[in-house]
Amino acid sequence: MEKIYDSQMNVHDFIKAMFEKNIVSGLGxxxxxxxxxxxxxxLLSDGFDFQKCMPFYPVMPANAAIxxxxxxxxxxxxxxxxxxxxxxxxRALIELTKIKQARLDNLILISxxxxxxxxxxxxxxxxxxxxxxYDQSIxxxxxxxxxxxxxxxxxxxxxxxxxxxxxxxxxxxxxxLALSFATEKGKSIQEKMGLTASEIQPSTIEQLTSDKKRxxxxxxxxxxxxxxxELLDVFDTCIxxxxxxxVCPICYCKNCYFDSQTFQYYPENYAQRLxxxxxxxxxxxxxxxxxxxxxxxxxxxxxxxMCSDVCPVDIPVSEMFxxxxxxxxxxxxYQPGQNLDEPMPLVTYQEKELHExxx
Amino acid sequence: MNDIKIVAFLCxxxxxxxxxxxxxxxxKYEPEVRIIRLMCSSRIDPVFILKALMDGxxxxxxxxxAPGDCHYSKGNYYARxxxxxxxxxxxxxxxxxxxxxxxxxxxxxGPLFAEVVNEFTEKIKELGDNPTKxxxxx
Numbered sequence: 061m062e063k064i065y066d067s068q069m070n071v072h073d074f075i076k077a078m079f080e081k082n083i084v085s086g087l088g089x090x091x092x093x094x095x096x097x098x099x100x101x102x103l104l105s106d107g108f109d110f111q112k113c114m115p116f117y118p119v120m121p122a123n124a125a126i127x128x129x130x131x132x133x134x135x136x137x138x139x140x141x142x143x144x145x146x147x148x149x150x151r152a153l154i155e156l157t158k159i160k161q162a163r164l165d166n167l168i169l170i171s172x173x174x175x176x177x178x179x180x181x182x183x184x185x186x187x188x189x190x191x192x193x194y195d196q197s198i199x200x201x202x203x204x205x206x207x208x209x210x211x212x213x214x215x216x217x218x219x220x221x222x223x224x225x226x227x228x229x230x231x232x233x234x235x236x237l238a239l240s241f242a243t244e245k246g247k248s249i250q251e252k253m254g255l256t257a258s259e260i261q262p263s264t265i266e267q268l269t270s271d272k273k274r275x276x277x278x279x280x281x282x283x284x285x286x287x288x289x290e291l292l293d294v295f296d297t298c299i300x301x302x303x304x305x306x307v308c309p310i311c312y313c314k315n316c317y318f319d320s321q322t323f324q325y326y327p328e329n330y331a332q333r334l335x336x337x338x339x340x341x342x343x344x345x346x347x348x349x350x351x352x353x354x355x356x357x358x359x360x361x362x363x364x365x366m367c368s369d370v371c372p373v374d375i376p377v378s379e380m381f382x383x384x385x386x387x388x389x390x391x392x393x394y395q396p397g398q399n400l401d402e403p404m405p406l407v408t409y410q411e412k413e414l415h416e417x418x419x
Numbered sequence: 420m421n422d423i424k425i426v427a428f429l430c431x432x433x434x435x436x437x438x439x440x441x442x443x444x445x446x447k448y449e450p451e452v453r454i455i456r457l458m459c460s461s462r463i464d465p466v467f468i469l470k471a472l473m474d475g476x477x478x479x480x481x482x483x484x485a486p487g488d489c490h491y492s493k494g495n496y497y498a499r500x501x502x503x504x505x506x507x508x509x510x511x512x513x514x515x516x517x518x519x520x521x522x523x524x525x526x527x528x529g530p531l532f533a534e535v536v537n538e539f540t541e542k543i544k545e546l547g548d549n550p551t552k553x554x555x556x557x
Contacts, residue, residue, distance in 0.1 A: 355465035409496035
């Protein structure tokens with residue numbers, strides 16, 4: 061466990077200090093838009109009114125890993141940029157880096173122990189009252205009951221792998237920041253900022269973790285599919301809009317395989333199928349798309365919950381994909397986003413493994 | 420149950436050659452299997468397996484060289500991982516994983532190929548029709 065230091069600063073002062081000490085030249089964080097028009101992940105430079113930064117604000121309009129991937133995919137930034145990421149966004153960014161869709165050079169990864177985000181449906185932000193209760197639940201290290209389903213069952217809410225980790229659970233968002241510095245990059249920032257005094261004790265989170273584990277198991281039980289009828293039932297309302305794949309941080313392909321010519325059939329293919337079945341629900345491959353997508357991104361799924369948020373017909377995609385993804389990850393004992401040097405499951409192998417798959 | 424369909428993805432160097440040998444040796448085996456030849460078993464994609472099952476195939480057989488004997492030295496290890504993904508997804512999505520089979524059949528083992536096909540066909544007959552076969556709302 062890394063030591064935690066009391067910075068004696070709130071988040072805005074901390075951001076300002078990083079700019080003043082020339083540690084960063086840019087910042088990516090959730091930010092209040094002008095005229096209170098909403099909150100969005102934004103790239104900011106010195107001179108911005110950092111009081112408008114709200115890195116802990118509990119909504120995820122988009123998974124920030126996508127924004128950081130776009131920022132760094134072609135080349136790394138020429139001077140250091142700090143990015144605030146929730147733990148699941150950080151894991152997604154690590155996965156994207158593995159597949160060469162992002163670069164971490166000159167990026168300073170700042171993350172925090174996350175208490176989940178509210179579903180971002182119809183562009184509606186949580187009310188003052190909801191936010192107050194959310195802040196209370198952070199202070200008490202409890203689970204807020206109106207956050208995303210996958211957040212309620214998220215056991216990976218600790219900011220593993222961040223250069224700077226902020227501990228807020230058990231302290232609250234308005235206290236001075238409790239910081240820990242796990243990486244070399246982080247330690248050098250700690251030195252530059254002069255944060256070596258006043259160590260503090262970590263909060264007790266065992267109860268929270270075990271509550272989340274219980275929620276997860278319940279979630280998996282509620283969304284389990286055990287036969288074709290149940291599968292058809294769950295995806296009955298799917299309109300094949302593909303929104304789930306567009307917002308998925310792991311679905312990075314510019315041209316989705318499932319939109320490709322491979323799945324473009326000729327009239328005789330339809331005729332042949334009709335011959336056997338008398339009816340065909342169109343478009344074809346509606347449910348198969350979800351299975352195929354799971355096979356492409358399941359091993360890297362970080363269970364951020366974006367897919368459920370954008371689903372216009374409220375299919376619990378992320379709940380099912382969290383379970384499906386964990387099953388795949390379990391087979392290969394792979395934890396997405398945990399270690400940049402660990403190869404993804406399908407590009408590596410062991411000679412002696414998976415004998416239960418052979419007949 | 421009528422009209423069983425088994426789709427077999429076989430590697431060019433071992434299992435496909437074994438199927439060839441079974442043919443030239445005039446071995447009799449169940450005729451339900453439709454073979455698709457791959458240059459290597461690692462060309463299999465979980466998507467191929469899932470697509471076949473969703474489009475009404477009753478079973479999918481993946482055949483490759485025995486571990487250590489791959490023509491490209493390590494392709495079959497990748498194939499094993501991909502089949503594992505397909506099976507895991509099938510399990511998560513309520514499709515019977517017994518409809519997917521991975522077998523290592525060396526080129527010289529024509530009789531083994533016939534045996535595997537017979538065994539798998541028997542298994543599929545036991546399982547009955549794949550429910551996706553007549554389902555129109557997929």
